[in-house]
Amino acid sequence: MRCRHCAVPLAHTFLDLGFAPPSNAYLTMEDLKRPEKYYPLRVLVCDRCWLVQTEDYAQAGELFSPLYAYFSSTSIGWLKHAEKYVTDMTAQLGLSGDSFVIEVASNDGYLLKNFVGAGIPCLGIEPTASTAAAAEALGVPVLREFFGETLARRLAAEGKRADLIAGNNVYAHVPDINDFTRGLKAVLKPQGTITLEFPHVMRLIEKCQFDTVYHEHFSYLSLAVVDRLFRAADLRIWNVEELPTHGGSLRVFGCHSDDARADSPAVAALIDVEKSFGLLDMAVYSSFQQRADRVKNDFVAFLIEQKRQGKCVVAYGAAAKGNTLLNYGGIKPDLISAVFDAAPAKQGKYLPGSHIPIVAPAGLTVRRPDVVVILPWNIAEEVMAQNSHARDWGGKFLTAVPEIKLV
Numbered sequence: 323m324r325c326r327h328c329a330v331p332l333a334h335t336f337l338d339l340g341f342a343p344p345s346n347a348y349l350t351m352e353d354l355k356r357p358e359k360y361y362p363l364r365v366l367v368c369d370r371c372w373l374v375q376t377e378d379y380a381q382a383g384e385l386f387s388p389l390y391a392y393f394s395s396t397s398i399g400w401l402k403h404a405e406k407y408v409t410d411m412t413a414q415l416g417l418s419g420d421s422f423v424i425e426v427a428s429n430d431g432y433l434l435k436n437f438v439g440a441g442i443p444c445l446g447i448e449p450t451a452s453t454a455a456a457a458e459a460l461g462v463p464v465l466r467e468f469f470g471e472t473l474a475r476r477l478a479a480e481g482k483r484a485d486l487i488a489g490n491n492v493y494a495h496v497p498d499i500n501d502f503t504r505g506l507k508a509v510l511k512p513q514g515t516i517t518l519e520f521p522h523v524m525r526l527i528e529k530c531q532f533d534t535v536y537h538e539h540f541s542y543l544s545l546a547v548v549d550r551l552f553r554a555a556d557l558r559i560w561n562v563e564e565l566p567t568h569g570g571s572l573r574v575f576g577c578h579s580d581d582a583r584a585d586s587p588a589v590a591a592l593i594d595v596e597k598s599f600g601l602l603d604m605a606v607y608s609s610f611q612q613r614a615d616r617v618k619n620d621f622v623a624f625l626i627e628q629k630r631q632g633k634c635v636v637a638y639g640a641a642a643k644g645n646t647l648l649n650y651g652g653i654k655p656d657l658i659s660a661v662f663d664a665a666p667a668k669q670g671k672y673l674p675g676s677h678i679p680i681v682a683p684a685g686l687t688v689r690r691p692d693v694v695v696i697l698p699w700n701i702a703e704e705v706m707a708q709n710s711h712a713r714d715w716g717g718k719f720l721t722a723v724p725e726i727k728l729v
């Protein structure tokens with residue numbers, strides 16, 4: 323396989339999680355009678371441009387079933403994050419009724435509805451029909467297509483270049499990241515601004531968040547690499563902010579390379595931090611597998627010990643993160659008897675690979691578990707607040723990454 327950015331052959335493995343089914347392939351009871359498809363889940367790193375990337379595999383297209391699409395609006399914390407972003411950007415960039423905002427991967431309209439409310443024209447780009455329909459119901463115009471250079475050029479030709487292009491948690495999920503970046507360039511107005519948010523690979527490594535690796539997550543990004551990707555598309559990163567979302571994300575601010583605005587010192591400063599951390603050195607990548615294995619082994623040992631003691635352990639959150647951890651650990655319903663999740667579309671189904679049944683949160687009071695493992699640790703506070711009654715019978719909450727923590 324060649325690097326998706328610079329095309330040199332890839333020779334270094336960052337993380338090998340063996341084989342796993344697609345993280346969103348939730349199963350029905352009928353599906354449990356059939357064989358299940360597993361795909362290799364391996365992440366490589368380029369020793370020339372340092373792009374950390376998921377290995378290509380056969381039949382990639384089969385993986386992306388939109389049936390169980392994630393609806394951004396189900397997380398209250400994320401809604402607040404989006405609302406604040408819109409207020410901040412509107413003030414900073416002086417957006418008005420004459421401006422035009424594009425959001426790539428606009429999901430269910432969780433963000434753009436704030437621009438609609440403020441009377442600022444906008445357009446969402448979202449290929450997943452179910453979430454696009456939810457956005458349209460909120461009055462958000464949506465183009466149901468995949469974003470890339472071809473679409474961007476078409477929009478530009480129609481006079482639809484943007485003052486602001488937003489992309490939250492999409493950049494790491496696009497297979498052809500060069501084409502996507504050229505698309506940003508093509509549809510950006512001369513003085514326009516791009517903001518992209520993505521999990522920071524430096525935090526992934528630091529906090530051993532190996533469970534954020536799954537097939538649909540193609541790239542694991544640093545500022546240094548995104549800076550390189552932008553330069554290659556004749557764009558420039560002029561500012562960066564560190565965010566607490568998803569265990570530690572970056573929000574980069576981009577513009578055309580010939581834009582007059584000055585670079586914030588934050589950009590060079592963070593690239594220096596990344597260099598000191600070792601992101602431009604193979605050692606930090608080649609030692610990661612061992613660290614991930616330790617977290618997984620500790621978690622499995624904990625579950626076995628609970629089983630021996632006759633304790634009831636359940637999980638909360640049927641999310642991609644959870645599936646990676648459970649499948650890498652080979653964990654089945656004998657160790658975690660159920661996973662609770664608030665999404666009605668998932669209830670009554672089974673997690674891919676582990677086949678743990680998905681149950682509505684109301685069932686917690688029936689089962690009265692001793693331990694609730696919160697799989698999406700990034701929303702642990704929210705989950706604990708919504709299910710605090712589990713403490714009434716002495717139930718404890720637990721997160722497993724980067725180490726077992728009872729809370």
Ligand SMILES: [Zn+2]
Nearest residue numbers: 325328368371
């Ligand atoms: Zn490369």
